[in-house]
Amino acid sequence: MTSQTLHDVRFSEPPRTRNYLNVDYGVFSWLLTRDHKRIGILYLISVTTMFFVGGFFAFMMRLELLTPEGDLLTSDTYNKFFTLHGIVMIFFFLIPAIPGALGNFILPIMLGAKDLAFPRINLLSWYLYTIGAIFGVYVIVTGGVDTGWTFYTPFSTQYSNTKVFATTLGAFITGFSSILTGLNFIVTTHRMRAPGLTWFRLPLFVWSMYATSVIIMLATPVLAITLVLLMVERTLGVGIFDPTIGGDPVLYQHLFWFYSHPAVYIMILPAMAVISECVAAFTRKRVFGYTFVAYSSLAIAFLSFLVWAHHLFVAGISLYSAMIFSFASMLVAVPSAIKIFNWTATMYHASVSWQTPMLYVMGFIGLFTIGGVTGLFLGALGIDVHVHDTYFVVSHFHYIMVGGTVMAYLAGIHYWWPKITGRMYPEWWARLSALLVFVGFNLTFFPQFIVGYVGMPRRYHAYAPEFQVLNVLSTAGATVLAVGYLLPMIYLIWSLFYGRKAGSNPWGAVGLEWATTSPPPLENFHETPVVTWEAYDYPAFLKAMRETQHV
Amino acid sequence: MKSDFPLFPEQASTVAGSVDTLYITLVVVTGAVSLLIWIAVFYFAIKYRRRPDNELAQEIEPPMALELAWTIIPGIIFIGIFVWGAWVFFRIQRPPDNALEVYATGRQWMWKFQHATGQREINTLHVPVNRPVKITMASEDVVHSLWFPSFRVKRDVLPSRYATMWFQATKTGQFHIFCAEYCGTEHSKMIGSVIVMDPREYQQWLAGGPEGSLASQGERVFQKFACNTCHTGDATARGPVLAGLYGKQVMLTSGNVVVADENYIRESILNPQAKIASGFQAIMPTFQGQVSEEDLLKLLAYLKSLTPPQPQSRPLAPESPASLIQSRGARATSPATASPVNQGNQP
Numbered sequence: 001m002t003s004q005t006l007h008d009v010r011f012s013e014p015p016r017t018r019n020y021l022n023v024d025y026g027v028f029s030w031l032l033t034r035d036h037k038r039i040g041i042l043y044l045i046s047v048t049t050m051f052f053v054g055g056f057f058a059f060m061m062r063l064e065l066l067t068p069e070g071d072l073l074t075s076d077t078y079n080k081f082f083t084l085h086g087i088v089m090i091f092f093f094l095i096p097a098i099p100g101a102l103g104n105f106i107l108p109i110m111l112g113a114k115d116l117a118f119p120r121i122n123l124l125s126w127y128l129y130t131i132g133a134i135f136g137v138y139v140i141v142t143g144g145v146d147t148g149w150t151f152y153t154p155f156s157t158q159y160s161n162t163k164v165f166a167t168t169l170g171a172f173i174t175g176f177s178s179i180l181t182g183l184n185f186i187v188t189t190h191r192m193r194a195p196g197l198t199w200f201r202l203p204l205f206v207w208s209m210y211a212t213s214v215i216i217m218l219a220t221p222v223l224a225i226t227l228v229l230l231m232v233e234r235t236l237g238v239g240i241f242d243p244t245i246g247g248d249p250v251l252y253q254h255l256f257w258f259y260s261h262p263a264v265y266i267m268i269l270p271a272m273a274v275i276s277e278c279v280a281a282f283t284r285k286r287v288f289g290y291t292f293v294a295y296s297s298l299a300i301a302f303l304s305f306l307v308w309a310h311h312l313f314v315a316g317i318s319l320y321s322a323m324i325f326s327f328a329s330m331l332v333a334v335p336s337a338i339k340i341f342n343w344t345a346t347m348y349h350a351s352v353s354w355q356t357p358m359l360y361v362m363g364f365i366g367l368f369t370i371g372g373v374t375g376l377f378l379g380a381l382g383i384d385v386h387v388h389d390t391y392f393v394v395s396h397f398h399y400i401m402v403g404g405t406v407m408a409y410l411a412g413i414h415y416w417w418p419k420i421t422g423r424m425y426p427e428w429w430a431r432l433s434a435l436l437v438f439v440g441f442n443l444t445f446f447p448q449f450i451v452g453y454v455g456m457p458r459r460y461h462a463y464a465p466e467f468q469v470l471n472v473l474s475t476a477g478a479t480v481l482a483v484g485y486l487l488p489m490i491y492l493i494w495s496l497f498y499g500r501k502a503g504s505n506p507w508g509a510v511g512l513e514w515a516t517t518s519p520p521p522l523e524n525f526h527e528t529p530v531v532t533w534e535a536y537d538y539p540a541f542l543k544a545m546r547e548t549q550h551v
Numbered sequence: 552m553k554s555d556f557p558l559f560p561e562q563a564s565t566v567a568g569s570v571d572t573l574y575i576t577l578v579v580v581t582g583a584v585s586l587l588i589w590i591a592v593f594y595f596a597i598k599y600r601r602r603p604d605n606e607l608a609q610e611i612e613p614p615m616a617l618e619l620a621w622t623i624i625p626g627i628i629f630i631g632i633f634v635w636g637a638w639v640f641f642r643i644q645r646p647p648d649n650a651l652e653v654y655a656t657g658r659q660w661m662w663k664f665q666h667a668t669g670q671r672e673i674n675t676l677h678v679p680v681n682r683p684v685k686i687t688m689a690s691e692d693v694v695h696s697l698w699f700p701s702f703r704v705k706r707d708v709l710p711s712r713y714a715t716m717w718f719q720a721t722k723t724g725q726f727h728i729f730c731a732e733y734c735g736t737e738h739s740k741m742i743g744s745v746i747v748m749d750p751r752e753y754q755q756w757l758a759g760g761p762e763g764s765l766a767s768q769g770e771r772v773f774q775k776f777a778c779n780t781c782h783t784g785d786a787t788a789r790g791p792v793l794a795g796l797y798g799k800q801v802m803l804t805s806g807n808v809v810v811a812d813e814n815y816i817r818e819s820i821l822n823p824q825a826k827i828a829s830g831f832q833a834i835m836p837t838f839q840g841q842v843s844e845e846d847l848l849k850l851l852a853y854l855k856s857l858t859p860p861q862p863q864s865r866p867l868a869p870e871s872p873a874s875l876i877q878s879r880g881a882r883a884t885s886p887a888t889a890s891p892v893n894q895g896n897q898p
Contacts, residue, residue, distance in 0.1 A: 075736045148733045154710060155693040159659070159735060243711030244839075249694055250709065283599075285608040292618050314696065315707045316714055319644055323637050330629035334622060341621040342613075344588055347595035349609040354600060362592055369588055373581035380577070380632050382570055382639025386703040389696060389731040453574070455560045455700030457731045460739035464727065469556050542607050 019422070019519040034119035035522060040105030041420070042126050044413075047097045048489075050133060053140070054088035055485065057081040062444075062478040065471045070462035078461040079146040080162065084139075086149030091171050092133050094405055095263065098270035099181050099216075100129065102412045103209050105420060107185060109513040109520060110203050112194025112529045117187040118180075125180035128173055135170025139163045148459060150260070153241035153252040157233040164234060168227045175220045175227075178266070182216030185209050194512070196531035203511055203535050204280075204293055208273030211297035215262045215269070215304060223259035226252070250315055257308035265304040268368075268400055269297060271408030272339055275364055278411050279343045281509035282358035283350035286536035289342040296335035303332040313384045322381055329379035336372050340365060355507070356430035360411030363438045367403025371396060374449065389459075392452030395445045403441055410437065410488065417492065418502030422519045425499060429491045436484030443477025510541045563722040563747065564702035569639050571703075577632065643704055646717035650685035652855075653678070654765070654848040657688065657695035657708040660737035662728060665848055668757050669764045674743030676728065678720060679753040685717040687813055687851070691844045696732035699745055705731055711821070713813040720747040769853025772846045776838065790835065791828050795859030802829040816851060 020037045023029075030038055061081050064072040073081065108116050116122050139145050145167045147156040156164050189210050193202070229240050230252070239245030241252040280287050287293055309317055309325040317325075343365060352358065374396040377383050387393060417425050447470040452458075456467045463471070505514040510533075516525050533540060562568055599605065653676070654665040664672045664686075678684045688697060690710040698705040699718060706716035730741035748756060773779060781790030796811050804827045809815055818825050820842060823835035842850070 070739065075739070079733075079736065079738070146735070152694055152733070155733075155735060159693050243709075283608060284601075284606070286610065288611070289613045289618050292613075292622070313640075314705050315694075316709060316712070319641070322640065326637060326640075327630070327633050330633045331626070333629055334626050337625045338618075338622055340588060342618075344591050344595070345613070345617075347592065347599060349611060350595065350599045351601045351605045351608040352596050352599045354596070358596075362596060365592055366589055369585045373577075373585060376581060376629060376632055377574065377577055380573065380636025380639075382566075382636045382643060383574055383577070384636075385640065385643050385705050386570055386700070388705060389698075389733075450558060453559065454557045455727060455729070457698065457729045457739075459733040462739045464742075466557060538608060539610055 018521065019517065020522045021422075021519050023522050032123070034115070034123055036104050036108050036116045036119065036122060037420075037520065037524075039122050039126050040101050040103075043096060043100035043104060043129070044420075046126070046130060046133065047093050047101055050088050050092040050136075051097075051485075052489075053137075054085050054093055055482065057085035057088065059478060059482055061085065062475040064461065065463070066475045068463050068465045068468050068471075073461070075461045076146060077144075079148075079459070080144035082459055083145050083148050084136075087145070087167060087171065088136060089401075090149055090263070090267075091174050092129075092136055094267040094401055095178055096129055096174075096181070097409050098274060098405070098412065099178075099185070099209065099212060100126070102274065102409075102416060103181070103185065103270060106416060106513055107206060107209055108188060108192070109516065109524050110206055110511060111188060111192055112197055112512050112525065112531065113188060113192040114523050114525075116184045117192055118184050121180050122184055125177040125184070128177035128180065132170045132172075132174030132177065135166050135173065139167050139170065142166075150256060151227075151230060152256075153230065153233070153247070153249045154243070157230060158242050158244075165231055168231055172224055172227045172231075175224050178216045179220050182213035182220075185213040186217065189213075194529050194531050200291070200294070201531055201533070201535050202294075204276035204287055204290065204297075205273040207294040208269050208276065208297045211301040212266055212269040212273070214298075214301050215266050218305070219259045219262040219266070222255065223263075226255040226259065229255070250312070250317075253312055253315055254309065257311045258305075261308040261311065262304040264397070264400065265300055267405050269300060271364070271368075271405040272297065274408040274412035274415070275343060275361055276339075277511070278357045278361045278415050279346050280536040280538075281415065281507050281511075282353040282355060282361065283346050284353075284508070284538045284542065285346050285350045286534070286538060287342065288345040288348075289338070290535065292338055293342050296338045299335040300332065303328065303335070307332055310379060310384070313381060314388050326379055326381045326384075330376070333372060333376060333379070336368075340369055340372070353507075354431075356425070356427060356434055357411045357415040359431060359434040359438075360407050360414065363434065363441075364404060364407040364411065366438075367399050367407060367441065371399030371403055374399065387452055389457055390452035391448040391456045391458055394458050395448035395452060398445045398448075403445070407437070407441075410434070413488070413492070415507070416513070417495070418506045419513055419518050419520070421496055421499070422502055423495045423499030424502050424506060425488075425495045426491050429487060433484050433487035433491075436480055436487065440477050440480030440482075440484050444474050444481050445477070447471070447473045447477075508542075508545065510536055510538055560700040560703075561722070561724075561726065562701070563720055563724065563726055564699070564704065565719040565721055566639070566643050567701065567703045567721075569642060573635055573639055576635075580628070646685045646715065647683045647719075650683035650717050651679070652852075653684055653686045654852065655686050655688035655697060655708070656691060656844045656848065657697065657730070657734075657741075658691040658844075659693065659735050660730070660741040662697070662730075662741065662743050663845065665765055665845065665852075666757070667765045667852060669768060670757065671845075674728070676743070676745045677753065677756050678745060678747055679750045680720050680723050680747050682750070683717055683719045685715060687713050687715050687848070689713050689817075689844055689847070693734045694732050695730050695734050695741065698729045698731040699726060700729065701726035702745075707732055711817075713817060715813075720745075723747045723749055764856075765849055765852040766856035767853075769849035769851070769856070772842070772849050773853055776842065781835070789832070791831060793854055794857040796857075797855045801826075803827060804829050804831075804833075813851060816854060817847060820847065820850065 020035055064078055143163060145162045145164055147160050147164055189206055232238050233240045239247040241247040241249050276287050306328040307325055310329045313322050378396060414430055451467050451470040456463055502518045504517050512529055652667055656663040662674050664676045688708050690708045695708040696705055697708055702718040704716055704718050706714050708714055725744045725746050728743040728745050730738060781788060782793050784792055786792055799811050800808050801811050802808050821839045822837060824833055827833045
């Protein structure tokens, strides 16, 4: 008998058995594991490490920008720091973070599966990521790279005398780790859903991860091609992008952004995945407009491929292609707006908990809204001409990437921490750090909108004196933000040893991951679940909970 | 004069006002919508916070009308923003015909400006107030971007290709020039000033031109590279007649017709085999790597200054391709008379 009722799945506490953590303690049981949960942990450790490496570079940049003169770092060092900050954060943190760490861990459990479809490929993806990251670290310790994370030609192919080849090779290899993860998620979602788990019973996390995986599969190969062309030109002198040997530098920009704009959605869709889960769990409600939210993820995946040239409005594309890309950029804002409205509406007549993940959700809605609407400014051609390549852009994408993705990452870490580790984090400290992150973030990045519009270009080591006040505010904010990010490192590690034991379902949340023990057993479920309920079926769940309490 | 906490750069061009108006409108509209969202989030979070009597959320079936409303209404607003933004963009992109021509070269890490009258400047650009100025520019190395924050205009400066931008300053004074596209070590030093002058002062400044007009300098480059051995100005010569070429359509041996704009002329000098004018042999050697960016701009100014003796003598006739670019008897007129330099100086 594998069939279980809703009630059984959610409330039975199976006898304490071996879980995925205590099943084996050897080093090789980790390094050669095929368990998606352990691979998720490997990713969690790797991406968090890279986050602090990237954060270090950011903090040094903020210190340099405290004064208008370039006095703390040399120009070359500063240029290397912003380049490494971008490369580390984008390729080694933002893109793999949520899919690699949380997606690997949670997605198969949400589907009621024992593992991803291709466990060995999953392990390979972590190794590819690690090899790519080793190239990154090699570049950092052997002198750095100064092209900007965008590697614009012909600077990167003919003029920079830093470690461009090793860096692009690292990014190229890491790209394959993304592709393998995307492949695994797509196949797993199609083939390994539990009995009864139809597409429209899937948690929105899965929809969003699915959309992410589609973008990864279609866009990342283009990045691989582009980087190979760049390496060929740099090492062999074949004229592809350098006009003096017959190439076209704008072609590079088209190819680069054909990947890198969809990559923005590779970074934000997983964040939206986490937010949908947390909104439902901490309001005890089905996400408002489930189908609209689900389809909006697919709409984003589709439209994200039609907007790349909005990065080239002042690079010399024709008036009419500029208009087409501006128009498409306006359209891609609609599905994001739909999500924001629906999440907000979910809170209406809800039972809103003020626990840490929900604080991050509220922070996310606030910050992502600012990031989204400032995207409209940039999509509007007349304004883009002025603010392109200024701090306005820097601020805009940090509101999306940090205000959006990092906030959601932290929300997800706190939300699933009891499931992953079996322990609760200290709530008071966590709330404090959520507050510090929110305040520090706004203080860091809001002034950058203003300083950008006033005229400060990005990637400037030294700047005009009238920009100083806003830069000082920004650096002050970065200090608060740094404290906000370091705190969770401390209390989460503390909680591993001293945290209160979490039961199967500490939040009273609906979802297959809360129906199994914390930490889950190696095979995720003691019995294969059979799904007979809709996603986020809180009324039935809460009714059942009351009944168990009253019996 | 400059505030410690500025919100806007100075408005010193004809388009600055319309860019700022759009910007302020967007700040107000998106600010209001964002505020509504935040108020809703906080109101709901407090009003519906979890209490013992509130353990169960109330399930609400989302009304389709509401879903459609917040899909369609933002869509319409966004498209409105697009239309307005595109309208401003057209104003920014389309130079008026009577613009004063200035040439610029970007290189790591300086800006060089050349005026039609022959003045050359580094990291400083003098322009008259209330007169459209069109800048034709190219980079000697990597991609740069010329930005005048106070004019709200910016354009990437590409290697081996001409880009143009224009503005009309409305205020005299000194304003920033920044390189906006990251270009290497001293990117943040690739800055300068644009000095907007009263027309009379601008005349005086121009009068100090040391080396003759840009076109006459271009004629010297033309002779230095011995271009005139083939481009003699004679219709039967080995090279096409160049007088009046600029802006005309040219029939190619491939059968295509191209407009002889800046980029065509540039390509014809650096890579002459790429497009061969119909009726001529592909015998011109390449000048790639021999002519500097600045000399190219001088040549361009020179070619633009050559006026054909019989302007618009014939309608363009594709069946007689040679006529497209040759006008019999045209000769390179002396730069003293043909130079366009003075037409830019009328107040």
